[in-house]
Amino acid sequence: MTTIISKIKADLDVARKEQNKTKLQTLILLYAEVAKEGKKKNQETTDNDAIGVLKSFQANLELCISVSDNQEFKDKHRIELSIVKEYIPQQLTRKDLENLVGEVWLGKVKPQLGVIMKYFKDNHGGLYDGKELKSVVDEYLKPE
Numbered sequence: 001m002t003t004i005i006s007k008i009k010a011d012l013d014v015a016r017k018e019q020n021k022t023k024l025q026t027l028i029l030l031y032a033e034v035a036k037e038g039k040k041k042n043q044e045t046t047d048n049d050a051i052g053v054l055k056s057f058q059a060n061l062e063l064c065i066s067v068s069d070n071q072e073f074k075d076k077h078r079i080e081l082s083i084v085k086e087y088i089p090q091q092l093t094r095k096d097l098e099n100l101v102g103e104v105w106l107g108k109v110k111p112q113l114g115v116i117m118k119y120f121k122d123n124h125g126g127l128y129d130g131k132e133l134k135s136v137v138d139e140y141l142k143p144e
Contacts, residue, residue: 004050004087005034007122051126057084068089092128097136105140113137
C-alpha cells in the first residue's frame, strides 16, 4: 500500500519534470512538513501524521481565502487548496461511524468512550471527525 508521503514524493517528481511551478512549490512545502512529523518521532511518517499536517494546511488555506480581499491571492490559494485536498483521504460519514461503532459495540458490555475513541484512533486515524464520532458514541451510551 502506498503511503501519503510516498505519493506526495512521486507527484513532486512529476511536477518537477512538468515544471508546474505552483504544484511544485506546494508539494515541496507539503513534503517537508509531512516528513518533519516522522523525524520528530524518529520514525517514518505515518499516514495519520500526514493527514494531520494536510488538514492543518487545508484549514489555514481556507482561512486565508476567506479573509483576503485580494482576488489574485485567493485564486493562488484555491489552487494550492485543491492540491492539498488530493492527498486527504475520504472522511467516514456519520452512517459509516454508526456502523463501525455498532461493530465495536457487539459483544461488549457498555464499553467506555475512551476505549472506542482509542479503537478509532488506532484503526481509522485521520478518517473521521472526532466531534462527530463522540456524538455517535454518546447516542450508544444513552440509557434506554
